[in-house]
Amino acid sequence: MNVKRNPIAYLGEEYERLVREGLAWEPRELQGPNKPISVFDGREVLVLCSNNYLNLSTHPKVVEAMLEATKKYGAGAGSDRSIAGDTTLHRELDRRLAEFKDAPASLTFQTGFMTNQGVLAQLGGKGDLYVSDELNHGSIIDGIRLTKADRAIFKHKDVDDLARVMKEAATHQPAYNHIWIVTDGVFSMDGDLAPLPEIADIAAKYGAGVYVDDAHGEGVLGKGGRGIVNHFGLTRDQIHAEMGTFSKAFGIVGGHISGSKELIKFSMNKTRTWLLSGAVPPSVAAATIAAIDVMESDSRRVERVWENREYFLDKMKALGFDTGHSETPIVPIMCGDSKTAKELADFVWGEGIYVLPIVYPMVARNLARIRVQLCSEHTKAQLDAGIEAFKKGGKKVGLI
């Protein structure tokens, strides 16, 4: 072995490979607030790729709550929630969220990723089984990987395949102690919905738990944005763990797990990401509470997201674009190969529209797309400008 060899040479080589294959990630710089019209890389553009579905990140009440709480509580919590950082605001957020979700209890975390990674790492172990949709979010995949539980994958949204997996699992020797079916509620690349009522039925048949990740459903689905469990009118006996994030429609940052009091006590006592990592600043908790206040008092925002979504989707379909299987304000514009998706994104950027091409390995090689996300505060004129740019671009790259 050549001892003079640079031990980290492979890092640069790997990066070079990503650049060569057009897979390197280079985010644009946001030079101000995230709003329907924002400044990225020095250009004022219409943003059609934000998770800020209700535009709450700049809502005056939310911003004010954050400032006030900072003055009162300081910039940081000074500790993990489990030690000396569990402020009145963090606890109030747990309570307010549980009320909003109509759940017996909620526990809030620093991020949604940490919620999935931490809670899933504990719910199952040796002798247990996780059954997971093939398109589940990376944080679910990572959380499950941290356990010694067995895992089985079912085809995307395919309840027959899920039934097959469960039937097989029922004959496993020795019998599994616990089985959890885990699914995204809204799938982030396609904007389609998990068949949650059917999943709940299958789970009940086999005595399995159901864990749903509602990151893109909260603030969008259900009464006043209460999420996918509310949307389908399911109960806490059917859906045992509902996970969500505050980094999307809530417009801030954070995560939560909601469900039975037992689930919450279990999670508090076992989840390492909660126990061993710093609390979000109290101001973040205060802003999240204010975001819940806004959602509870102004359901027009949720209605407007859907109006904008219908408007955009109808016009894009009429132009001849393939919008995939969208059922939510996530609207994919299917492009086929990566090159076409990138060309189209570059073209509309030139027209003042910011969208992201989603390419392999995020999606299959032949299913590259542009993912459009609509927000409540987009105006019709803005959407028209976006549609016009897509019309020109779509013709140029040969999609329509």
Ligand SMILES: *Cc1c(COP(=O)(O)O)cnc(C)c1O
């Ligand atoms: C964004 C997202 C997460 C992670 O949430 P953060 O709070 O941003 O860490 C988890 N699951 C899904 C499905 C997501 O889309």
